[in-house]
Structures are given as C-alpha cells and as structure tokens.
Amino acid sequence: MGKAAERRASVWLEDRTRRGGKGSGQPSGLDRARITEATVRLLDAEGLAKFSMRRLAAELNVTAMSVYWYVDTKDDLLELALDSVHGELRLPDPEADEDWRDQLRTLAGEYRATLVRHPWMSPLAGTYLNIGPNSLAFSRVVQRVMGRTGLPAEGMTGAISAVFQFVYGYGTVEGHFYTRVHSTGMTPDAYYERAMETAIESPATAEVIEEAKEIMEARGGENVADMLERDFVFALDLLVAGIEAMVARGRRE
Numbered sequence: 450m451g452k453a454a455e456r457r458a459s460v461w462l463e464d465r466t467r468r469g470g471k472g473s474g475q476p477s478g479l480d481r482a483r484i485t486e487a488t489v490r491l492l493d494a495e496g497l498a499k500f501s502m503r504r505l506a507a508e509l510n511v512t513a514m515s516v517y518w519y520v521d522t523k524d525d526l527l528e529l530a531l532d533s534v535h536g537e538l539r540l541p542d543p544e545a546d547e548d549w550r551d552q553l554r555t556l557a558g559e560y561r562a563t564l565v566r567h568p569w570m571s572p573l574a575g576t577y578l579n580i581g582p583n584s585l586a587f588s589r590v591v592q593r594v595m596g597r598t599g600l601p602a603e604g605m606t607g608a609i610s611a612v613f614q615f616v617y618g619y620g621t622v623e624g625h626f627y628t629r630v631h632s633t634g635m636t637p638d639a640y641y642e643r644a645m646e647t648a649i650e651s652p653a654t655a656e657v658i659e660e661a662k663e664i665m666e667a668r669g670g671e672n673v674a675d676m677l678e679r680d681f682v683f684a685l686d687l688l689v690a691g692i693e694a695m696v697a698r699g700r701r702e
Contacts, residue, residue, distance in 0.1 A: 532581025564620025
C-alpha cells in the first residue's frame with residue numbers, strides 16, 4: 450500500500466505538517482477543534498444523512514474552501530467527530546483500588562450513554578479505524594480493566610467483544626428508538642404505549658405480544674427508561690457472571 454493510500458485510511462495517519470503553521474495563509478478564526486465541535490453539533494441536531502461540507506460551512510459562517518484548509522474530505526470530519534465524542538467517556542482509573550466488576554460496569558454504562566446521546570456514532574464506529582487519541586484511551590482502559598479479571602490472555606479479546614459488542618448493539622438500538630420517538634413529537638412512554646396498542650390489535654403480532662406479556666410484566670419498570678435500564682443492567686450482570694465463571698473454571702483445570 451502506498452503512502453497516499455495509507456494516509457487516506459484514517460485522518461489520524463495523515464501528515465499534518467503539510468498544512469503549514471500560523472500565518473501561512475489559512476483562514477483566520479478557524480481550527481480543527483472549532484470545526485470538529487460544529488460537526489458534532491450538526492450531527493446531533495440533523496443526523497448523519499443530512500450532514501455536508503456545505504452545511505457545515507454555513508454553520509461556521511465561512512466558505513466550504515475554508516473548511517478544506519483543515520481537512521481533505523468529509524470522511525476526515527466524521528472521523529474527527531467520532532473521536533471527539535469518545536472523549537466524553539468518563540474513564541475509571543484501572544490502577545485504582547476498585548473492583549474490576551464496578552469498573553467494567555462503569556465503562557459499559559459510559560459507552561452506552563454516549564451511543565444513545567449521539568445516534569450517528571454507531572455507524573461511524575463501524576466504518577472507521579477508531580485510532581484517534583480518545584478512542585485509543587478508551588480501548589486501553591478497557592484492556593487494563595479486563596486484564597484484572599483473571600481471564601487468560603487468549604480469552605481477553607473474546608471477553609471484550611462479548612461485553613462491548615453487546616453494549617454497542619444495545620446502545621445503537623436504544624439511540625435509534627429515541628431518534629424515532631423525537632421525530633414523532635411524542636414522549637417515549639406515549640410512543641411505547643401507542644406501539645403496544647397497535648401491535649396487540651394486529652393479528653400478525655398479537656399472539657407474540659400476548660406470549661411475551663408475562664415476562665414483560667415480570668421485568669417491571671415504571672416507564673420506558675426504567676425498563677431499558679433494567680434490561681441493560683441484568684444483561685450486563687449475566688456477562689460479568691460469565692467472566693467470573695470462566696475464571697473459576699480455569700482455576701479448576
């Protein structure tokens with residue numbers, strides 16, 4: 450792979466020195482941090498499908514060419530925005546005197562909350578290399594916390610995948626749910642009630658809903674947010690218990 454192709458694999462692999470320093474002709478009042486902040490705001494407000502360089506330039510009150518002084522492509526901007534929201538994650542100190550279970554739950558909860566807060570994050574996380582500084586900081590803490598579980602080295606990546614692919618999927622679906630609710634102008638609880646009423650009235654879905662009624666009632670929860678939280682916590686507890694069981698099995702063998 451040539452150097453140009455390698456640079457295009459990620460904005461973090463490009464040679465930033467080629468853009469020159471202060472006073473070398475770049476538009477005043479702009480920098481990558483400001484451009485990235487505006488990109489995140491637009492993605493939050495309008496979604497990934499509506500994002501464009503032209504729309505970003507209008508938000509910044511500059512020309513599109515001014516933005517291109519700092520980034521080469523829209524992909525660069527999206528990758529910068531992706532790493533920026535990774536920086537919102539509050540990471541535990543893996544060296545602290547704290548149980549790894551609590552730290553793993555903290556990491557999972559932070560990742561879920563960020564995915565829900567920024568629904569555009571999940572498709573981008575599946576598109577880019579995730580090698581920005583904030584993403585790497587998150588990955589490093591995840592590895593160190595998982596390393597304290599007692600799992601053998603060959604099981605580490607599988608355990609990380611089990612936990613964080615679950616969180617990725619859960620947070621993605623939850624984020625899409627809230628996006629859909631917001632588009633209707635309804636509250637999450639009102640939307641859920643309407644959806645359930647519609648499903649019960651439809652012959653195609655009524656039987657399945659009726660069969661699930663008992664377990665849904667057993668789950669409990671006063672509102673949609675509470676139900677989602679209970680499911681997430683229980684599922685995460687299952688994964689933690691699985692890690693504990695694998696560690697115990699390894700000690701017996």
